[in-house]
Amino acid sequence: MANISLSSDLSAFRFPHRHLLGIDGLSPEDITLLLDLADAYVAQNRQRDKKSDVLRGRTVINLFFENSTRTQTSFELAGKRLGGDVLNMSVSSSSIKKGETLIDTAMTLNAMHPDVLIVRHPDAGAVQLLSEKVNASVINAGDGRHEHPTQALLDALTIKRRKGHLDHLTVAISGDILHSRVARSNIQLLNLMGARVRVVAPLTLLPADIDRLGVEVHHDMREGLTGCDIVMMLRLQTERMKGMFVPSIREYFHFFGLDREKLSYAKPDALVMHPGPMNRGVEIDSELADDIDRSVIREQVEMGVAVRMACLDVLTRSDAINPSDDL
Numbered sequence: 001m002a003n004i005s006l007s008s009d010l011s012a013f014r015f016p017h018r019h020l021l022g023i024d025g026l027s028p029e030d031i032t033l034l035l036d037l038a039d040a041y042v043a044q045n046r047q048r049d050k051k052s053d054v055l056r057g058r059t060v061i062n063l064f065f066e067n068s069t070r071t072q073t074s075f076e077l078a079g080k081r082l083g084g085d086v087l088n089m090s091v092s093s094s095s096i097k098k099g100e101t102l103i104d105t106a107m108t109l110n111a112m113h114p115d116v117l118i119v120r121h122p123d124a125g126a127v128q129l130l131s132e133k134v135n136a137s138v139i140n141a142g143d144g145r146h147e148h149p150t151q152a153l154l155d156a157l158t159i160k161r162r163k164g165h166l167d168h169l170t171v172a173i174s175g176d177i178l179h180s181r182v183a184r185s186n187i188q189l190l191n192l193m194g195a196r197v198r199v200v201a202p203l204t205l206l207p208a209d210i211d212r213l214g215v216e217v218h219h220d221m222r223e224g225l226t227g228c229d230i231v232m233m234l235r236l237q238t239e240r241m242k243g244m245f246v247p248s249i250r251e252y253f254h255f256f257g258l259d260r261e262k263l264s265y266a267k268p269d270a271l272v273m274h275p276g277p278m279n280r281g282v283e284i285d286s287e288l289a290d291d292i293d294r295s296v297i298r299e300q301v302e303m304g305v306a307v308r309m310a311c312l313d314v315l316t317r318s319d320a321i322n323p324s325d326d327l
């Protein structure tokens with residue numbers, strides 16, 4: 001077992017939510033607790049013996065109605081490193097008829113007494129619906145264009161470890177904001193923690209309610225990146241597009257793809273991030289994505305495991321369960 005005792009250091013903290021369905025509803029204190037705990041798990045994950053028994057006797061089910069590489073694997077690893085029993089259920093979204101089928105699935109799983117259900121679903125709101133039907137704690141691993149809270153938490157941990165803080169940083173989120181749950185969760189978290197958020201995208205890739213999200217909007221990359229500390233690039237999510245949202249991929253890269261010339265408008269020590277999967281040569285120059293002096297894309301993956309361990313940990317502490325205080 002890993003020679004690290006997290007629970008004693010953090011026993012004074014209490015996570016007052018039964019589920020983690022979004023950043024919406026979390027307080028800055030909740031976020032700080034999760035990031036501090038995750039930071040300790042980064043250290044545990046770098047040891048030779050990575051295993052602890054925080055989740056011993058607990059059952060975690062990964063229920064993914066949409067494909068995933070990073071998120072599903074890192075939740076699986078997180079659950080196993082904490083000593084839990086982890087089961088992966090991959091459901092092809094095409095075989096799912098929403099509504100009754102989703103609830104049927106939830107009830108079937110509920111009967112097996114899992115402690116945590118980690119759910120990804122193509123429809124916004126589906127994870128919340130499922131959480132209302134089961135006894136387990138539910139973690140949203142991405143629901144449609146709505147939220148992807150653990151991605152925003154892992155991005156925040158990556159930034160905080162590199163820059164020392166989140167407040168007063170200027171973060172430019174660039175690309176397909178319209179279809180991105182990553183953007184929505186990040187905008188909320190960064191605003192809550194005192195960062196300044198800019199979004200940079202063509203008009204066709206911005207949601208209609210962008211003015212209500214508390215961000216500065218830019219349509220020109222050089223303008224949007226000027227003086228920023230962090231450049232977060234997003235994938236063109238063609239699987240969510242009906243028809244074309246950009247004239248051509250070549251033109252998109254020319255105007256909105258991140259390359260060294262456009263990055264030169266940001267601060268000299270600005271970091272480049274991407275949640276993955278990356279479309280090299282579409283939203284980001286391939287060589288820049290691999291430049292370890294500028295890009296923290298691989299570090300984001302490492303932080304993902306630690307953040308998911310922290311989320312599983314806080315949700316399975318017995319005093320976290322308070323059904324009247326669902327998030």
Ligand code: ASP
Pocket residue numbers: 142148181182234235237275276277
């Ligand atoms: N992996 C992220 C998500 O699940 C981002 C992406 O797919 O582009 O939303």
